[in-house]
Structure formats: structure tokens, C-alpha cells
Amino acid sequence: MKDQNGKLPSFDLKSLEDELKKLPPPPIPADLESRLLEAIPAASVPTAPARRTGLLYRAAALAAVLVFALTALHYLNPDRFDSQNQAVESIPVVRNEEIMRTIEAETISARLLASAHILARQAGGESFARDTYQYLADFYPDTAAGREALKLIKN
Amino acid sequence: MQRQAEKQLLMAIRAGERAACEKLVKDHYQAVYRFLFHLTGDVGAADDLTQETFAAAWAGMADFKGRGRITGWLHRIAYGKFVDAQRKKQRHGNLKRQLKYESARRPDETNPLGRLMTEERSGVIYQALRELSYEDHVIIVLHYFQDMSYREMAAVLDQPTGTVKWKTSRALKELKKILIKEYEP
Numbered sequence: 001m002k003d004q005n006g007k008l009p010s011f012d013l014k015s016l017e018d019e020l021k022k023l024p025p026p027p028i029p030a031d032l033e034s035r036l037l038e039a040i041p042a043a044s045v046p047t048a049p050a051r052r053t054g055l056l057y058r059a060a061a062l063a064a065v066l067v068f069a070l071t072a073l074h075y076l077n078p079d080r081f082d083s084q085n086q087a088v089e090s091i092p093v094v095r096n097e098e099i100m101r102t103i104e105a106e107t108i109s110a111r112l113l114a115s116a117h118i119l120a121r122q123a124g125g126e127s128f129a130r131d132t133y134q135y136l137a138d139f140y141p142d143t144a145a146g147r148e149a150l151k152l153i154k155n
Numbered sequence: 156m157q158r159q160a161e162k163q164l165l166m167a168i169r170a171g172e173r174a175a176c177e178k179l180v181k182d183h184y185q186a187v188y189r190f191l192f193h194l195t196g197d198v199g200a201a202d203d204l205t206q207e208t209f210a211a212a213w214a215g216m217a218d219f220k221g222r223g224r225i226t227g228w229l230h231r232i233a234y235g236k237f238v239d240a241q242r243k244k245q246r247h248g249n250l251k252r253q254l255k256y257e258s259a260r261r262p263d264e265t266n267p268l269g270r271l272m273t274e275e276r277s278g279v280i281y282q283a284l285r286e287l288s289y290e291d292h293v294i295i296v297l298h299y300f301q302d303m304s305y306r307e308m309a310a311v312l313d314q315p316t317g318t319v320k321w322k323t324s325r326a327l328k329e330l331k332k333i334l335i336k337e338y339e340p
Contacts, residue, residue, distance in 0.1 A: 013328070032202060040177065060290050
């Protein structure tokens with residue numbers, strides 16, 4: 001089969017590629033564009049919220065599910081009123097302020113005790129250390145440092 | 156820059172802006188139609204499948220992550236529509252063989268486009284394309300007619316880029332073989 005010029009064509013790959021790229025594209029039906037535009041949904045295109053796949057989002061989602069489940073269990077429990085009353089009676093309520101006060105007392109007394117131990121090893125610092133132990137025993141008797149200071153005074 | 160513009164277009168579409176939807180149609184319908192025409196070799200089928208492609212695009216807009224280009228996404232939908240259409244036509248036997256059979260048929264010479272395709276040298280190449288295997292035909296259409304990069308083709312065909320590159324080279328060699336055979340005196 002010969003081409004329109006009566007010659008046998010040479011189809012090397014490069015020229016074939018060029019020829020493919022130059023082939024005339026098929027014509028488009030005249031009314032296709034208008035039909036496609038008419039078919040655009042009248043309402044907003046359905047959308048979904050953007051998926052958040054971050055660790056924070058997953059942790060928050062898990063926490064929300066847990067809170068919901070625990071709340072649901074709590075409200076579905078028929079004995080919740082009785083158990084609630086019992087809980088109030090039997091479990092000592094430790095308020096936040098008390099916890100903070102305890103931590104503060106333990107911290108201060110521990111620092112004072114450490115300071116007293118250092119002074120006790122210094123020349124002339126023994127009497128000052130003894131006063132500090134006494135101070136701890138008097139004012140922080142419920143702390144670990146206060147109890148240790150009391151032992152040291154007694155010994 | 157183009158990616159940024161496409162992201163803005165997608166945001167506008169998702170916000171329900173009709174003008175943005177129209178822009179998407181105007182920018183892409185010709186490429187989608189041509190792709191489907193080359194695959195089906197039939198004006199009516201390409202027309203119907205183009206409309207189905209855009210209908211599916213509107214329905215699936217929420218699922219499009221915007222990681223790739225819009226054109227690749229639309230071609231992927233179109234390709235799926237084409238495969239579905241072929242499956243509906245022939246429910247029995249090997250799909251690949253059927254598709255090869257479908258694509259090997261001559262273009263309809265009773266319409267002007269069919270005549271154009273059978274004319275002269277371009278007609279010979281179009282005819283040779285239809286004698287390629289289904290897979291080789293799709294690859295040649297995507298790369299040379301739709302002007303897609305290997306990466307874009309890989310996204311449409313859901314295959315690794317390297318594989319697509321190799322298959323493109325193979326498809327071109329197959330086409331050459333068919334053409335040489337066709338031109339033998």
C-alpha cells in the first residue's frame with residue numbers, strides 16, 4: 001500500500017510519534033457544551049467536609065466518643081441516683097486547693113530540710129541547722145521533711 | 156500556579172458557584188470527548204459517555220482530594236465509564252478480547268467524521284490504531300492525542316509511572332509493526 005504521493009512511507013518511531021501528534025482531532029458535536037452546561041446540578045455540588053486525618057483530630061474524635069459513651073452509660077444506669085449518693089457519703093472529697101496546698105508544703109519543707117543538712121556540714125552552721133529542724137517540726141509536722149526533722153531533733 | 160488555580164476552582168465549585176462549574180465544563184469537555192471518541196470510535200457513544208462522565212464528576216466532587224490534576228481525574232472517570240459501557244455491551248467472555256474486537260472495527264463511514272478518519276494517511280493511522288490491543292490503544296490515545304505526561308497517564312490507568320512509560324514505548328512499536336504490514340505491497 002502506497003501513500004497519497006505514491007511512495008512507501010518510512011515509519012521510524014520518531015516520525016511516527018510526530019505524525020501521531022499532528023493527527024487532526026475529531027470535531028466536537030456543536031451542542032455538546034450547552035448540553036453539559038445545562039446538566040450542571042441546580043443545587044450546590046454535593047460536598048463533604050474536608051477529611052481531617054491528623055493525629056490531633058483522631059485523638060479529639062476518640063475523646064469525644066469516649067465521653068459520649070461514658071455519659072450514655074452513666075445516664076442509662078438505673079441505680080445512678082443511689083450510687084451517686086453513696087459515692088458522696090463514702091468517698092472523701094479532696095479539693096483542688098487542698099492538693100495544691102499539700103504539694104506546696106512538701107516542696108517548701110523539703111527545700112528547708114536540704115538547706116539545713118548542708119548548713120549542718122558547714123563549720124558554725126550546726127546551731128542554724130538545729131533551729132531549722134525545729135522550725136520544720138513545728139510548722140510542717142505533716143510533711144515528710146517535718147517528720148524527718150523531728151527525728152533528727154530527738155536523736 | 157496552575158495547580159493553585161485548580162484548587163481555587165475546586166473550592167468555588169464546592170461552595171456552589173455555578174460560574175466555577177461552567178468553567179470546569181468549558182475547560183475540559185473537549186478533551187474528555189476526544190478521549191472517549193478515540194476509545195469508542197463512535198460519535199454517539201462518545202457524546203453519551205462524556206455526559207455520563209461529567210454527571211459522575213458532579214456526584215463525586217466531594218471525593219476528589221485535589222492531589223492530582225483535574226484533567227487526570229476526569230480522564231479516569233471517563234475511562235471507567237468506557238470500561239463499564241463495554242461490560243454492559245458484552246457480559247460474557249474475556250473483556251479484553253471483546254474490547255479489542257470493539258476497537259478493531261472500522262469507523263462508521265456513513266457520517267462525516269467517519270469519512271474524515273478513513274481519508275488518506277491519517278485514516279491509515281487511525282485504522283492501525285484500532286488494530287492495536289485495547290491496552291496499547293488507550294495508552295497511545297492518552298499520550299499522543301491527549302498530550303498527557305507519563306505521570307498523568309499513571310494516575311488515569313492506576314499503574315506505576317515506569318510501567319506506563321515502558322508500555323507506551325511498546326505500544327508505539329506495535330503500531331509501527333501494524334503500519335509497516337499495512338503498507339507492504
